[in-house]
Amino acid sequence: MLTLGMGKATGKIILMGEHAVVYGEPAIAFPFSCTQVVATVQEATENQLHSIYHEGLLSEVPTGLTNIQQLTTRLQQKLHTPNFQLSIKSTIPSERGMGSSAAVAVAVTRAFFAWQETILPKQVLLDYVNFSENIAHGNPSGIDAAATSGNQPIYFERDKDFQTFPLNIDAYLLVADTGIMGQTRSAVRSVAELFETSPDATSLHIYQLGQLAKEAKEAIIHNQPEQLGQAMTKAQKHLQDLTVSNKALDTFIQLALDEGALGAKLTGGGRGGCFLVLTQTKQQAQHIAQKLKVEGVKDTWLQGLGVYQHV
Structure with a gap:
């Protein structure tokens, strides 16, 4: 286990296909590198979150951060980590359609796996992010997870492998x-x-x-x-x-x-x-x-x- 684990992710832009992609139609999206999230995690006596939306115990986060609370709980259980301090810094404007919540989940998941020096396969990353997105938004298409975790434009259809584009x-x-x-x-x-x-x-x-x-x-x-x-x-x-x-x-x-x-x-x-x-x-x-x-x-x-x- 490293002393500090770090994970990064970019914002995303959907060029075409939002909403329709939920119902099986294609969409075009790409990572938006001028906005990004950086997450760091390290051992602490109690599970804590440091971000612009909450400073303190993870158990006391506001409702809007329930997805991060549950995601980190799952990561802690699956990776058998000790208690932690998670810090999140983001330049992605939240709730603007730029994939903020998915990018945070990508960065947090990468940080936990880096902290534990554990390989993170692409599909495992997407599964964790979609778990978080389902809590945040309900019925996610998966496009935010795919776009914020990659570095190339994608042509995306739900339940199919996305293509770099x-x-x-x-x-x-x-x-x-x-x-x-x-x-x-x-x-x-x-x-x-x-x-x-x-x-x-x-x-x-x-x-x-x-x-x-x-x-x-x-x-x-x-x-x-x-x-x-x-x-x-x-x-x-x-x-x-x-x-x-x-x-x-x-x-x-x-x-x-x-x-x-x-x-x-x-x-x-x-x-x-x-x-x-x-x-x-x-x-x-x-x-x-x-x-x-x-x-x-x-x-x-x-x-x-x-x-x-x-x-």
């Missing part, structure tokens, strides 16, 4: 934070309720979102930014009809389109959180970012898709 398209992706906490659990529940009240219409929306994810994949493969942008904007309309957007997202997204964006849509669970804006050039993205900040967007990040690196 090269993003190589001459365009820029602006990621913008509305400043409003997303409501993943309620959004997922609302879509499930729509399947009960309007099964045919809801099934069609889900199917179309899957088709648009496939179109987006082809647009990326063939370096067609305009087609990718069109697919993104069409996807946003379906997400609106599924009630997982909100007024703030709709307003910001329309502003971006009015300013010449190739496409725009929410990302993640919706009803707040972040959204994506695709532009042809870096200058366009910077111009739109300035406009959005004037209108109240909290923060923005810029991702060059042609070279897959944060700009």
Whole structure:
């Protein structure tokens, strides 16, 4: 056993397919390296958590950290560790659709296995993260676990092995934070309720979102930014009809389109959180970012898709 175990994970961006991926349709996601989580764990007299949300005994964490409490309990039992002090530091904004809870679970699991000097197979890591995500959100698709634990873009279908997927398209992706906490659990529940009240219409929306994810994949493969942008904007309309957007997202997204964006849509669970804006050039993205900040967007990040690196 090491004196200190450390684990890291990145944030994630879902480019296409959120919500539909829960029902078996494909999605495209990639790790977002400009935001990350670092977890460290070491021996202590009692199980403790040190984070911006809780300082003290693990047994006294607030309800919102129940997933971390149960995940660490399971890790302690499975790995037969002594009592511990867990520290978590994150630059991923929470409840913004950027995979914060999954990334924390990835980093924590890696830290525990590193601490015990135990090999951590990929599937074992994903099992632990999905266990935590099920507590945090209910019925997770697995895409957050896959994207935050990897270092390459992925093409994901539930209950199938995810495929690494090269993003190589001459365009820029602006990621913008509305400043409003997303409501993943309620959004997922609302879509499930729509399947009960309007099964045919809801099934069609889900199917179309899957088709648009496939179109987006082809647009990326063939370096067609305009087609990718069109697919993104069409996807946003379906997400609106599924009630997982909100007024703030709709307003910001329309502003971006009015300013010449190739496409725009929410990302993640919706009803707040972040959204994506695709532009042809870096200058366009910077111009739109300035406009959005004037209108109240909290923060923005810029991702060059042609070279897959944060700009």
